[in-house]
Amino acid sequence: MRLQNKVALVTGGASGFGAEIVRVFAREGASTAVVDINEDGARAVAQSVNAPSLPIRCDVTKRGDVEAAVKATMDRFGRIDVIVNNAGWSHRNKPLMDVTEEEFDRVYDVNVKSIYYMTQATVPLMRAQGGGVMINIGSTGGIRPRPGLSWYNGSKGAVNLLSKSLAVELAPDRIRVNGVAPVMGETALLETFMGMPDTPENRAKFVATIPLGRMSKPADIANACLWLASDEAEFITGVVLEVDGGRTI
Numbered sequence: 001m002r003l004q005n006k007v008a009l010v011t012g013g014a015s016g017f018g019a020e021i022v023r024v025f026a027r028e029g030a031s032t033a034v035v036d037i038n039e040d041g042a043r044a045v046a047q048s049v050n051a052p053s054l055p056i057r058c059d060v061t062k063r064g065d066v067e068a069a070v071k072a073t074m075d076r077f078g079r080i081d082v083i084v085n086n087a088g089w090s091h092r093n094k095p096l097m098d099v100t101e102e103e104f105d106r107v108y109d110v111n112v113k114s115i116y117y118m119t120q121a122t123v124p125l126m127r128a129q130g131g132g133v134m135i136n137i138g139s140t141g142g143i144r145p146r147p148g149l150s151w152y153n154g155s156k157g158a159v160n161l162l163s164k165s166l167a168v169e170l171a172p173d174r175i176r177v178n179g180v181a182p183v184m185g186e187t188a189l190l191e192t193f194m195g196m197p198d199t200p201e202n203r204a205k206f207v208a209t210i211p212l213g214r215m216s217k218p219a220d221i222a223n224a225c226l227w228l229a230s231d232e233a234e235f236i237t238g239v240v241l242e243v244d245g246g247r248t249i
Contacts, residue, residue: 001029002230007077009033009069009122011060011114012087014041017137017185020218021084021225026051028226030082033073035060052077060087060114061106070121079129082229083122085115085159086137093148104151111155115162123175131174133229136163137221138181138240144248156181160240167238176237178228183244185216211246 008025012018014036022032026049035058036042042055054076058069073080089110091103115136126132141149142156163179170177184206207214224243227233242248 004029006030006081007079008082009073009080010084010086011035014038014045017218017221018086019045020222023049024222024226031077035069061109063117066117067121081132083134085118090152096150099151107151107155112158126175127173134177135225135228136179138179140181140183140244140248163240164238179240180224181240181242182216182221183247
């Protein structure tokens with residue numbers, strides 16, 4: 001098992017990419033904290049895995065909630081080896097001038113500020129234990145942006161660059177930081193990203209821009225995170241791994 005005796009905390013763990021990350025990590029021997037604002041969903045995912053798992057309700061836009069989630073994980077498992085900052089949100093695909101200030105603030109609070117809060121809460125713990133791994137879920141939108149998602153694209157560009165900058169600054173502490181940049185995936189946010197009637201024809205138009213011919217699946221992202229979290233990637237830091245079927249080539 002590639003994560004035997006490891007403890008992982010996954011935000012946005014109640015659904016989509018996050019739920020599959022929890023399942024794959026648990027399958028590979030990790031104890032997991034399933035952190036999500038959807039407490040019932042987090043509990044269902046935690047109960048579905050055959051490994052120690054702790055559901056935690058947490059609004060990642062609130063410092064107190066993030067600190068409480070980290071404390072609950074430490075109280076239960078005694079350490080945190082892997083952080084996956086997966087929680088994300090987007091405004092609906094629409095002209096940039098139509099995005100409200102409230103929507104803008106929420107995009108940056110969920111996608112970017114949450115990483116600030118998690119870093120503040122966990123880096124001291126990882127330093128004390130001699131290292132750890134942080135994986136931030138960015139997006140190909142922060143590399144090859146699409147119209148109608150400008151402010152979301154900017155937030156994911158920040159996530160992608162932060163992953164590199166944190167990697168440089170935390171390397172002396174033996175804390176590896178990497179990003180994963182998925183192409184649009186088959187998750188609950190799909191219709192939000194499409195910004196048009198979610199019809200087979202419109203999906204086909206987007207899929208035609210992906211050389212490997214399909215959207216990402218939760219398993220694609222979870223398997224990438226598994227490798228980055230494992231000791232097999234012990235010399236990998238500061239990478240933004242594009243899990244995109246070739247879209248950003």
